[in-house]
Amino acid sequence: MAVRSIQGAENQEWSLVIKPKTNWLSLNLKDLWRYRDLLFLFVRRDFVAVYKQTILGPAWFFIQPILTTVMYMVVFGGIAKLSTDGMPQSLFYMSGVTAWSYFADCINKTSKTFTSNAAIFGKVYFPRLIMPLSIIVSNLIKFGIQFLLFMGFLVFFLVKGSDVNPNFYIFLMPVLILMMACLGLGLGLIISSLTTKYRDLTHLVTFGVQLFMYATPVVYPLSALSDKNELIQKIVMLNPLTPIVEAFRYSFLGAGTVSPIDLVISGVTILFILIIGIIVFNRIEKNFMDTV
Amino acid sequence: MSEIVIKTENLSKLYRLGVVGTGTISHDLNRWWARVRGKEDPFLKVGQENVRDQAAQSDYVWSLRDINFEVPEGEVMGIVGKNGAGKSTLLKILSRITSPTTGEIKIKGRIASLLEVGTGFHPELTGRENIYLNGAIMGMTKAEVKRKMDEIVDFSGVSAYVDTPVKRYSSGMTVRLGFAVAAHLEPEILIIDEVLAVGDAEFQKKCIGKMKDVANQGRTVLFVSHNMTAVNSLCKSCMYLKNGRIVSIGEASEIVNEYLSSENASMTxxxxxxxxxxxxxxxxxxxxxxxxxxxxxxxxxxxxxxxxxxxxxxxxxxxxxxxxxxxxxxxxxxxxxxxxxxxxxxxxxxxxxxxxxxxxxxxxxxxxxxxxxxxxxxxxxxxxxxxxxxxxxxxxxxxxxRNHDFKRKIGGVVRPELQWESNIISYSNIVK
Structure with a gap:
């Protein structure tokens, strides 16, 4: 032991240095890339595990949006008689529900990243960001399936000759989805980081996401607000999701209020939230095992 | 001369005792305020040494304190110490599950830890699917797992059930499968904690064999165990931790003896x-x-x-x-x-x-x-x-x-008093 080359040790290149704190934005993208297989295995696991030992299997992915749409048609369309911008109710609600539930699933699940994976995080290291990313991707698959359902409805109404006008805004769809994913991820990361030590926020999340839905034009069109209270209008317009959902709806149905400026503003806001989320997550992930 | 692959410098870890609740936030605000003013964290000073059976005087405890050591490449180093001595904390920091409070560790090469086998097994997935998942969690790529699949299945000895969901496995089978995956990682540095305690005798033999293989391939192993025979036979060197500090580092057999004589306080x-x-x-x-x-x-x-x-x-x-x-x-x-x-x-x-x-x-x-x-x-x-x-x-x-002049420790399990019969049978002439 005495003959170790201590002098040599100083000049060595270390492949890993573990320190109490790292830079605010050291994302370790290389590490993330090395573990990309893990991301897809997590996605697969989530997907397969959901419908194992169920009779209807993946059909559950359809049942949920259909039932929600029917419920909205009865409550908001039938009883409250909210405007649907002149669109068939089923299409109007389903477009909202499909887009909204992707965002809601992302935020609900990623916000539990640390607390529900404590057992696995406590035993082995892999880039923690893999976990929320896998949630975003597996929800994307679910969204894809539900989106096909929506397309089916759309085609049905087109054939029937209803007044729906899909337009070139459809090409914006990947961007819109990306924006929703980033917002869900960003907020989810912030919430999951804040809840490792103090759990208070978890009680707020489910409830908060529901409130968030009413601040987003899911069950009503943006145009319905034009003659309403200015404060309400402001709140809804401040919501970065508003332009996304409106644009999503407009691209397929041809009805809605889209302004490119609002979309850009919303994009910038989302980017800002995402960066904050990643910074906070990075700060927390190293030590959360001690407090979770 | 071999290179140093692990080097720690003044590594310390502070843990907070007690419950996280409304009261904790005042401490957090205090620390934050100290940080904002650029002062030292006030709670770093109050931490007391980690002595389990003494009533805590402070809410903070040093689980590790000023740990400095180096591990050369290819060394199999044992880590011994009582429960709560800081062994697991050290391994957790090494495997990046938590980070140190102060100090740093430098590591050369890929590091993999077997803190507990079968991490992330999903009960609904089959054995094969879980091998992929578990392998990926441990840092293997899908292609790597695929290449080693047959070996892993063979090693685990559960090949008949490999397409059955893991929830139908016995706990022993789950552990075997988990260890099989872990044993086929090929890291430069392997960290093992108490895994030998599980499984039946035949399987333990396999595990020890695998560990020896790893060591023989010139890879570095850190091995935490309470089984002194295992430490003694597998490790070249050993570190003895007590209350979060290193008591001694050295030749495995010496340290094991030191540990046993100081910790296994007699109970008569x-x-x-x-x-x-x-x-x-x-x-x-x-x-x-x-x-x-x-x-x-x-x-x-x-x-x-x-x-x-x-x-x-x-x-x-x-x-x-x-x-x-x-x-x-x-x-x-x-x-x-x-x-x-x-x-x-x-x-x-x-x-x-x-x-x-x-x-x-x-x-x-x-x-x-x-x-x-x-x-x-x-x-x-x-x-x-x-x-x-x-x-x-x-x-x-x-x-x-003693009736002779040898004044050092005499080896052996028994020390019978023996009869010696010695005579000089012929004298030689000494030329002066």
Missing amino acids: EVTWSEKERPGDDVVTIHSARMIDSQYNNIDYVKMDEKFGIEYIYEVHKPGYKPNPNIHINTSKGELAFVGIEESHSGLSEVGLHKTTMWVPENLLNDGNYSVRLAVDSYNPFIVHAEAKDAMYFEVIENMNK
Whole structure:
């Protein structure tokens, strides 16, 4: 032991240095890339595990949006008689529900990243960001399936000759989805980081996401607000999701209020939230095992 | 000369005790305020040493304090210490599950840890799917797992069930599968914690074999265990931790001895409460003590005096012939000898029995031993009551009584007093 080359040790290149704190934005993208297989295995696991030992299997992915749409048609369309911008109710609600539930699933699940994976995080290291990313991707698959359902409805109404006008805004769809994913991820990361030590926020999340839905034009069109209270209008317009959902709806149905400026503003806001989320997550992930 | 692959510098880890609640936030605000003003974290100063059985005076405890060590490439290093000495914390920091409070670790090469095998197994997925998942969690790529799939399945010994969901596995099978995946990682540095404690004997043999393979391939292994025989036989060097500090680092056998002699403090008297008494419905053991020839309790054994191990047991049922016996084990877990009661007087009587085994002087070498008490029937063979490691004792030699000039430790398990017969049989002429 005495003959170790201590002098040599100083000049060595270390492949890993573990320190109490790292830079605010050291994302370790290389590490993330090395573990990309893990991301897809997590996605697969989530997907397969959901419908194992169920009779209807993946059909559950359809049942949920259909039932929600029917419920909205009865409550908001039938009883409250909210405007649907002149669109068939089923299409109007389903477009909202499909887009909204992707965002809601992302935020609900990623916000539990640390607390529900404590057992696995406590035993082995892999880039923690893999976990929320896998949630975003597996929800994307679910969204894809539900989106096909929506397309089916759309085609049905087109054939029937209803007044729906899909337009070139459809090409914006990947961007819109990306924006929703980033917002869900960003907020989810912030919430999951804040809840490792103090759990208070978890009680707020489910409830908060529901409130968030009413601040987003899911069950009503943006145009319905034009003659309403200015404060309400402001709140809804401040919501970065508003332009996304409106644009999503407009691209397929041809009805809605889209302004490119609002979309850009919303994009910038989302980017800002995402960066904050990643910074906070990075700060927390190293030590959360001690407090979770 | 081999390169250093792990190097720690003043590594420390502070843990907060107690519950996180409304009260914690004031501490957090305090720290934050100190940080904002650019001052030192006020709670880093108040942490006390990690002594488990002392009432905590502060809410903060140093689980590790000023840990400095280096591990050269290819070394198999054991880490020993009592529960709560900081072994697991050290491994957790090394495997990046948590980060140190101060100091740093530098590592060269890919590091993989077996803190617990089968991490992330999903009960609904099949064995094969879980191998992929678990392998990826441990840092393998899908292609790597695919390449080693057959080997892994073979090694686990559960090939018949590999397409069955893991929830149908027995716990032993799950562990086997988990270890099989872990054993096929090919990291430059492998961290192992207590995994050898699980699985049956045949499987443990496999595991030890695999560890030796890894070591023979020139890879570095850090091995935490309470099994001193394993540490002794597998490790070249060893680190002894106590209350979050390094007591010593050195040759494995030396450190293991040091650890055993300082931690396995002798326990030469034991009484079990009514609920805890070892035994079945036929025999229970009540108490035991170690005595000298005058029947006085002793704390340690003098090598040149005879001593007795006395225990009291109760026979509850007639129809058996329960026979007391005692195993004496060395601190390395080897059996030194077995004593079986031979007087055969009234062993089957129902009631309280007291039995004493007298060990002659000059039998055991100096060192630490543990006592296993048992009461068995032999026809058929039934172990009615057994108390493993019921007592620990140390044999101490009075060096001044040696009749020769060798004044260092003499090896061996036994130290009989031997008769020597030496004569000079012919004189030679010395040329001066």
